[in-house]
Amino acid sequence: MPATTHPATIIDGNALAAHTRADVARRTALLSARGLTPGLAVVLVGENPASEVYVRNKVKACGDAGLHSVLERYPATMTEAELLARIDALNNDKSIHGILVQLPVPAHIDAHKVIEAISPAKDVDGFHVSSAGALMVGQPGFWPCTPYGCMKMLESIGYNLRGKHAVVIGRSNIVGKPMAMMLLAQNATVTICHSATADLKAMTLQADVIVAAVGKRNVLTADMVKPGAIVLDVGMNRNDAGKLCGDVDYAGVSQVAGAITPVPGGVGPMTIAMLLVNTVEAAEREAAAQGLA
Numbered sequence: 001m002p003a004t005t006h007p008a009t010i011i012d013g014n015a016l017a018a019h020t021r022a023d024v025a026r027r028t029a030l031l032s033a034r035g036l037t038p039g040l041a042v043v044l045v046g047e048n049p050a051s052e053v054y055v056r057n058k059v060k061a062c063g064d065a066g067l068h069s070v071l072e073r074y075p076a077t078m079t080e081a082e083l084l085a086r087i088d089a090l091n092n093d094k095s096i097h098g099i100l101v102q103l104p105v106p107a108h109i110d111a112h113k114v115i116e117a118i119s120p121a122k123d124v125d126g127f128h129v130s131s132a133g134a135l136m137v138g139q140p141g142f143w144p145c146t147p148y149g150c151m152k153m154l155e156s157i158g159y160n161l162r163g164k165h166a167v168v169i170g171r172s173n174i175v176g177k178p179m180a181m182m183l184l185a186q187n188a189t190v191t192i193c194h195s196a197t198a199d200l201k202a203m204t205l206q207a208d209v210i211v212a213a214v215g216k217r218n219v220l221t222a223d224m225v226k227p228g229a230i231v232l233d234v235g236m237n238r239n240d241a242g243k244l245c246g247d248v249d250y251a252g253v254s255q256v257a258g259a260i261t262p263v264p265g266g267v268g269p270m271t272i273a274m275l276l277v278n279t280v281e282a283a284e285r286e287a288a289a290q291g292l293a
């Protein structure tokens with residue numbers, strides 16, 4: 001058994017998201033007073049029940065913060081060409097500053113092609129190759145909402161990443177890779193682990209910060225965590241009782257870690273809050289381009 005310290009500080013994603021959304025509401029009010037209301041288009045193709053919840057929450061969060069939003073829902077039979085045509089129309093819609101296509105899309109649609117069709121200026125998910133490239137080279141651009149939210153959570157506890165060892169478990173384009181880039185930009189030493197990592201425990205035991213983003217429960221257990229480490233759980237899974245849980249064995253790890261994010265109520269709410277931040281940012285850039293700033 002690992003040495004037990006004391007229960008970890010819980011990083012409350014709901015509270016931080018509420019605070020972040022209040023700041024978005026303030027920025028939105030300033031823009032609206034100048035005649036430019038930030039607008040988000042959310043496109044959902046098919047009937048994935050989890051996606052239905054997420055897009056509803058995104059639209060509600062927009063309304064609560066004073067943003068304009070449109071939800072475009074299409075049947076799973078929508079063709080890729082039809083979806084690309086809708087994105088083209090939204091790219092040219094002056095009332096829309098941010099566009100997202102909820103993932104996953106049905107199998108007959110190429111998600112990469114769809115993401116690349118979104119104008120980089122409206123890519124508030126931060127998934128476009130231009131956005132990924134900008135993050136990689138430290139240029140202004142939109143950061144993917146989930147890792148961006150993780151960075152805000154670290155900031156909220158005043159954590160200084162300089163010289164710290166961060167281990168990211170997972171190498172997806174929308175979480176693991178951008179997460180590693182963001183940690184690196186803050187001068188952390190970063191290790192990316194994945195399904196072919198020979199000895200995951202040997203890696204995580206060295207980590208001051210661990211981000212678990214695999215999509216599999218109990219990927220990180222208490223014996224894999226150095227006492228006092230910061231643990232961010234990006235996973236969204238169901239346990240045997242059907243209850244929502246993350247990638248981390250929360251009960252065990254929270255006895256060893258210095259701080260930890262819960263699931264639910266951790267990184268998830270921050271994903272939506274950072275989407276609003278990116279959308280208001282896109283609108284602010286447009287306002288500046290129009291000389292309204």
Ligand SMILES: Nc1nc2c(c(=O)[nH]1)N[C@@H](CN(C=O)c1ccc(C(=O)N[C@@H](CCC(=O)O)C(=O)O)cc1)CN2
Nearest residue numbers: 054100101102103104125145264265266268269271272
């Ligand atoms: N176009 C996108 N698609 C997807 C993204 C994304 O950022 N852009 N991320 C995920 C889903 N997602 C947002 O879209 C998301 C997932 C979970 C949550 C959240 O708040 N979860 C709650 C629990 C919700 C529940 O009870 O089911 C929590 O963790 O507290 C927000 C957003 C994949 N697709």
